[in-house]
Amino acid sequence: MDKHELAAFLRSRRERLRPEDVGMPSGPRRRTPGLRREEVAVLAHISTEYYVRLEQARAPRPSGEVLASIAVALRLTDAQADHLHVLAGVAPARTGVHRRDVRPSVLTLLERLPATAGFVMSAAFEVLAWNELAAALMEDFATLEPDERNLARRAFLDGHSTGTPLFGLEDVASFRHHVVMELHATLGRYPSDPAVRGLIHDLREGSAEFARLWEQHDVQARPALTKTFRHPAVGLVTVDCDTLTLADRDQHLVLYTAAPGSRDAESMQLLAVLGPNQLHSTRTS
Incomplete structure (x- = not known):
């Protein structure tokens, strides 16, 4: 698990999301770009403290379930979600079936x-x-x-x-x-x-x-x-x-x-x- 790379990736994805992208009101003027950490935590159904520690590279390795929830909260693509799992040292899980069609x-x-x-x-x-x-x-x-x-x-x-x-x-x-x-x-x-x-x-x-x-x-x-x-x-x-x-x-x-x-x-x-x-x-x- 590369805690610092994981933290940097989470921050970069969070800062690119606007509240309206996830169905939240934009509210008053924000000091920082993107979503707040506590907003991501709410969307991912995890504690704010734990998510903050993830972005500070101080948290233990998250489980696959937590990573999947964070991927949904941050609106990650399949490739980005796989990258998130790789940074956390966890094998990415796919909900579908393996492909048999050849290019x-x-x-x-x-x-x-x-x-x-x-x-x-x-x-x-x-x-x-x-x-x-x-x-x-x-x-x-x-x-x-x-x-x-x-x-x-x-x-x-x-x-x-x-x-x-x-x-x-x-x-x-x-x-x-x-x-x-x-x-x-x-x-x-x-x-x-x-x-x-x-x-x-x-x-x-x-x-x-x-x-x-x-x-x-x-x-x-x-x-x-x-x-x-x-x-x-x-x-x-x-x-x-x-x-x-x-x-x-x-x-x-x-x-x-x-x-x-x-x-x-x-x-x-x-x-x-x-x-x-x-x-x-x-x-x-």
Whole structure:
């Protein structure tokens, strides 16, 4: 929690609001711009003393509920409310559901990366979009049911008929830890999303390992910078893994690349030539 930055942010937003912006009479001439601190406290349903201490950088960390009330009182946008939570060191909570629609520009970008395996993943680990090389390296996502395109389900429940966990990924244990950590954060952002809550329920009921890891409440996991796949056509393929955040939709663009001139790069080139359609019969035969 950055108390001084939080205090400065609160003051700046309060001073930009006029009484009439929040349905209050402007009254006589004011000595300071914007709302008074006690007016914000009334609107946020918290004590004036506590709000004053927040602006003086002397208050303890506010709860998520208090921050949400202050965000409403100060008429913050979603982005500003998220920033408020970040300054307070509290994960922002969203009342809606996570997004599954992918920006057209991102879809175009995927198609313009022929030497890179790329896919877009939702906050609930659903694979939403992919390019041909990603399908050739991992699996032809177009042939899978939506639940089978969920990486969290594949990592823990492995309900797909091939019996291959997580598309042939070698280090599944590390990815499982990452999934649990991220789903804790996702639930904090979307506490009322039925899809998120349903996914976590299914994983806790269907996987003893997930239930055990979930109860540990780990909040940090070292991101994997490389991944190795055991592919039925080309054998082991090790790729660099870069994950880009698509902040406007709370999604991630995952990119797999191989070092130029390496055996792995040759394998990726071969997969690009073969494509997912020819490889699908190899996987299921």
